[in-house]
Amino acid sequence: MKHKGHTNPPGRQKIIEALTRLMWAKDFHSVTTAEIAELAGVTEGLIYKYFKSKKELLYQVLNDLFAQFNQAVLDRMADKASAIEKLEVIIRSSIEYYTANRVFARILLLEVRTSPDYFRSEAYARVKAYARTILEVIQMGIQQGEIKANTDPLILRKVILGTIEHACLGEIIFTRDLDVQAITYSISTIIFNGAKA
Amino acid sequence: MKHKGHTNPPGRQKIIEALTRLMWAKDFHSVTTAEIAELAGVTEGLIYKYFKSKKELLYQVLNDLFAQFNQAVLDRMADKASAIEKLEVIIRSSIEYYTANRVFARILLLEVRTSPDYFRSEAYARVKAYARTILEVIQMGIQQGEIKANTDPLILRKVILGTIEHACLGEIIFTRDLDVQAITYSISTIIFNGAKA
DNA sequence: GGATGTGAGTAAGTATTACTCACCAACATT
DNA sequence: AATGTTGGTGAGTAATACTTACTCACATCC
Numbered sequence: 392m393k394h395k396g397h398t399n400p401p402g403r404q405k406i407i408e409a410l411t412r413l414m415w416a417k418d419f420h421s422v423t424t425a426e427i428a429e430l431a432g433v434t435e436g437l438i439y440k441y442f443k444s445k446k447e448l449l450y451q452v453l454n455d456l457f458a459q460f461n462q463a464v465l466d467r468m469a470d471k472a473s474a475i476e477k478l479e480v481i482i483r484s485s486i487e488y489y490t491a492n493r494v495f496a497r498i499l500l501l502e503v504r505t506s507p508d509y510f511r512s513e514a515y516a517r518v519k520a521y522a523r524t525i526l527e528v529i530q531m532g533i534q535q536g537e538i539k540a541n542t543d544p545l546i547l548r549k550v551i552l553g554t555i556e557h558a559c560l561g562e563i564i565f566t567r568d569l570d571v572q573a574i575t576y577s578i579s580t581i582i583f584n585g586a587k588a
Numbered sequence: 589m590k591h592k593g594h595t596n597p598p599g600r601q602k603i604i605e606a607l608t609r610l611m612w613a614k615d616f617h618s619v620t621t622a623e624i625a626e627l628a629g630v631t632e633g634l635i636y637k638y639f640k641s642k643k644e645l646l647y648q649v650l651n652d653l654f655a656q657f658n659q660a661v662l663d664r665m666a667d668k669a670s671a672i673e674k675l676e677v678i679i680r681s682s683i684e685y686y687t688a689n690r691v692f693a694r695i696l697l698l699e700v701r702t703s704p705d706y707f708r709s710e711a712y713a714r715v716k717a718y719a720r721t722i723l724e725v726i727q728m729g730i731q732q733g734e735i736k737a738n739t740d741p742l743i744l745r746k747v748i749l750g751t752i753e754h755a756c757l758g759e760i761i762f763t764r765d766l767d768v769q770a771i772t773y774s775i776s777t778i779i780f781n782g783a784k785a
Numbered sequence: 786g787g788a789t790g791t792g793a794g795t796a797a798g799t800a801t802t803a804c805t806c807a808c809c810a811a812c813a814t815t
Numbered sequence: 816a817a818t819g820t821t822g823g824t825g826a827g828t829a830a831t832a833c834t835t836a837c838t839c840a841c842a843t844c845c
Contacts, residue, residue, distance in 0.1 A: 400822060418702050420617065424803060434824050439804060475784065501702050505615050510761065539785045546755075546774040547783055553754025554747045564707065577743040585782030586744055587672065588736045597793060621832060631795050636833060 403441045405431040407452055414494045419449055419502045446508060453503055454514040456495040460488050461521050474532025475583060481525060482555055483575040489559040490571065496563050500556055522548065547582075554578055600638045602628040604649055611691045616646055616699045643705060650700055651711040653692040657685050658718050671729025672780060678722060679752055680772040686756040687768065693760050697753055719745065744779075751775055 409431035413422045424445060428435040442448040464484045471477045489496035499518075503509040529547050532538035538547070558578065562569045606628035610619045621642060625632045639645040661681045668674045686693035696715075700706040726744050729735035735744070755775065759766045 402822065418704070420702065423801080425801085435803085436805080436825070437823060440821095440823075445803065501698075504757075504761070505617065505698050505702065507615070507761075536785055538783050539781075542778065542783050543774045546771065547778055549754045550747065550751045550775065550778050550783075553750035553752070555750070557746045557750025557753065558743075560701075564701070564704075574743065577740045578747065581739065581744055581747050581782075582778065583782050583784040584736075585778075585780050586735050586739050586747075587780040588733055599793065620830080622830085632832085633796075633834080634794060637792095637794075642832065 402431070402433050402437050405433060406438055406441065406448065407455065410448060410452055411494060414497070419498070446506060447512075449498065449503060450509060450512040450514045453495075453498045454512070454517060456492070457499065457514060457517050457521075460492075460495065461517065463488060464521075465524075468528075474528050474535060474537050477528045478525075478532070478551065479575070479579050481528075482551065482578055483571065485555045486559060486569075486575060487571050489555075490562055490569060493563050493566065496559055500560060500563070522552070525551070550582055554582065599628070599630050599634050602630060603635055603638065603645065604652065607645060607649055608691060611694070616695070643703060644709075646695065646700060647706060647709040647711045650692075650695045651709070651714060653689070654696065654711060654714050654718075657689075657692065658714065660685060661718075662721070665725075671725050671732060671734045674725045675722075675729070675748065676772070676776050678725075679748065679775055680768065682752045683756060683766075683772060684768050686752075687759055687766060690760050690763065693756055697757060697760070719749070722748065747779055751779065 406427060409427045410422065413426055413430060424435050424438055427448075428438060438445075438448065442451065464481060467484050468477045468480045471480055489500075503512075503514070509515055525548050526544055529538065529542075529544040533540060533542060533544065555578075558569075558574060561567065603624060606624045607619065610623055610627060621632050621635055624645075625635060635642075635645065639648065661678060664681050665674045665677045668677055686697075700709075700711070706712055722745050723741055726735065726739075726741040730737060730739060730741065752775075755766075755771060758764065
């Protein structure tokens, strides 16, 4: 019998937690279903009751984690009036959250992107919605005259997201610590004021 | 007997070519050693004569491809005098090369980064050397007064590399085409002149 | 010109892995 | 009392990455 996905039984939650914990130590591919089942205290078969595949399990984990991340950023953005302030909050919050939740960051920025299935998943739909929010902030900034009128909003978003991701990747992979305030300031300065003298 | 790696016999080259060709159609993990061997016209055992593991094979493929990429960019940078011009060449060449060689880009930006072994590989050493070259260009630009003196060179590099990668990722994954000239111009404008009005 | 070693390649394994399927035991609902 | 649904088990299975023992061809050296 197949699970319909309208409940959240303890076994299911244990499986999600087990994968998340195991991914502190190694990458997704190196984690086996046997390990997950053992740590969760269930049988391997149960994993496939709740998730179509090992990958699908990963996407669900990401989906849960991203929902939290998204909410955290939106909350912090709420009280900022100007578009540039909002974008600064996005930069600072992302870096903060990524470094504080390395497993989440690794899943989002590295593990899922390799396979095409991800881009049809619920998790990716959430990521897309988040990206749209950023785009709207940029467009608002242009309308209000805060951001140069000739700026391509899609490209500015790429600059912002790409920079954030690249800035965190090194620290995530090598588990180095970084000074969130200093990096946020440096990034904002370059993106908003330009590098040219 | 183990292979010592001082020659490049036909079998070895066939294996590398086979993996590269197979990765046009699917991601690395979905490509099996059986498939590689069949397309190369050799036995599975031979793969493990020349490569310690399937991953090691991937790193070697990347190593070869990155060497070409690196050389192509350096050649194009050679005749540019100013630092900003050099950086523009880097941006344009990267985007051009990534979109023209999607398999290379996918390996470099997506497939290898998931496992820690990569960061100890020869291929990664090459990538690091390339990154150092970019850093030197930025430092030169600061010394010559082209780039703002208070710019953090490491952060500017992150902005440039992060933006390039993010800009290409979407197009690589969804195999969309992009206007290299237009995107290069937009990116350069934002990074060098800033987004703020 | 036999002995010795070495590089290129094969063939037949093996342990592990992701995934399946039939089944069980409660507990609702009809 | 019959029927279905949910949460969970346990014994499988095909396929996969990797290993080991083995050829064959060809240099080189005394």
